Amino acid sequence: MILDVVMYVLFAILAIGALLPSYWTWRMVIYYSRHTRVTPPILDPCPQAAVILCLRGADPSLDACLNGLLNQDYPRYRVEIVVDHREDSAWHKVQEILARGVRSNVEVQVSVLEKHCPTCSLKACAQLQVVERLGDELDVVVLIDADSIPAADWLRALVLPLADPSVGATSGIRWFAPVDCGWGSLIRYVFNAGSYPQMFAFDHAWGGSVAIRADVFRRSSLKSRWCRALCEDSAITGPLRELGLKLVFVPAATNINTESINFQASLRFIQRQLLCVRLDHVDWPVLLAYNLFNATAVVALLAIAAVGIGVERWDWFAVAVGLLVTFSATLHLALMTAEVIIRRNHRLRGLNSPAIVWTFRMIPAFIYTQFVCMKFLWRAHFLKQVAWRGINYAIRGPGDISLEKYEAYQPQPEQAPDHSAV
Secondary structure, X not given: OHHHHHHHHHHHHHHHHHXXXXXXXXXXXXXXXXXXXXXXXXXXXXXOEEEEEEEOOOOOOHHHHHHHHOOOOOOOEEEEEEEOOOOOHHHXXXXXXXXXXXXXXXXXXXXXXXXXXXXXXXXXXXXXXHHOOOOOOOOEEEEEOOOOOOOOOHHHHHHHHHHOOOEEEEEOOEEEOOOOOOHHHHHHHHHHHHHHHHHHHOOOOOOOEEEEEHHHHHHOOHHHHHOOOOOOOOOOXXXXXXXXXXXXXXXXXXXXXXXXXXXXXXXXXXHHHHHHHHHHOOOHHHHHHHHHHHHHHHHHHHHHHHHHHHOOOHHHHHHHHHHHHHHHHHHHHHHHHHHHHHHHHHHHOOOOOOOOOOOOOHHHHHHHHHHHHHHHHHHOOOOOEEEEOOEEEEEEEOOEEEEOOOOOOOOOOOOOOOOOOO
């Protein structure tokens, strides 16, 4: 009798650990479903907005990114482009695109990175270079990455929620939709799909599509955090909470990325993403504890199912397997629902969406990604160095990194010409 009570309590605890990802995932899916709509018009006078695009190397999507960025239906806005150096391939590509002409409602400024900050990433350094020069008349600072291809209403959709004074920032998401079935693409897809419900739950913006109230830079520690940050988006949450402001996710600012990636590059991508959270997000201890709890719950349920067979406790076996099946089935159903909702969102904006690719490779990719994430979560605590866009950064701890040696960007040998660098 006592053993049965203990097992019931244990199953209840393991159920929470195993099924919490399903709860967070469905919470985000339902939110996106309810908020997927045509973006309403913005009232004039509209908030003054400046969009910052930092470039190191010419990504294959740069042409499409700038074409979308320069053709926003926002009444008046500025675009600040910071290129690593004048000999960078991105500099020549930007000049070529701008030579085609710019609409009268857009003011474009192109500059080079003037200094290499020793205590933060080159990207954060470039963003700070622009932010430090923005005037007090500016209302909104918007960040975009070169692999983000904005629809015409992208800027309007990001700025509109900031009319609520309790909102300090808004964010879209990057949804990988691989058109191939390579292991690297599938692993990155599974990781990315699984990470966004946690980003949604812990107020983690995506730096490739985020708008920040300009007052946040003036009143919070955001600029000082960026001065010591590897990833600018992971550092946004803390300053927002300092001011009692919230982050709002905007489905209309979602970007579908169809690029492929090889296996080794996908592992580097995952490790760096997790390292960024460890170094710059205020909720890292909670995130780490939750993920370890979830992994422990899944392993424990597998062990109980095996023990149940061995001692012929079929009730233990049934409950453990039932929870594991529920965990897998609810996540898979949520993933498929998200695929439909995100593509519906793109069609509302007149964008073409890739077909949903399904392969039985997804099953081993899901299992392997779970293992890799646990390994890299733990490893993130001990990493002493990370490479990003050809630059090595020394890691000593949160808020304590350093650029080891600056070098002009060179594409990686394994990087295909139609793939962005990771």
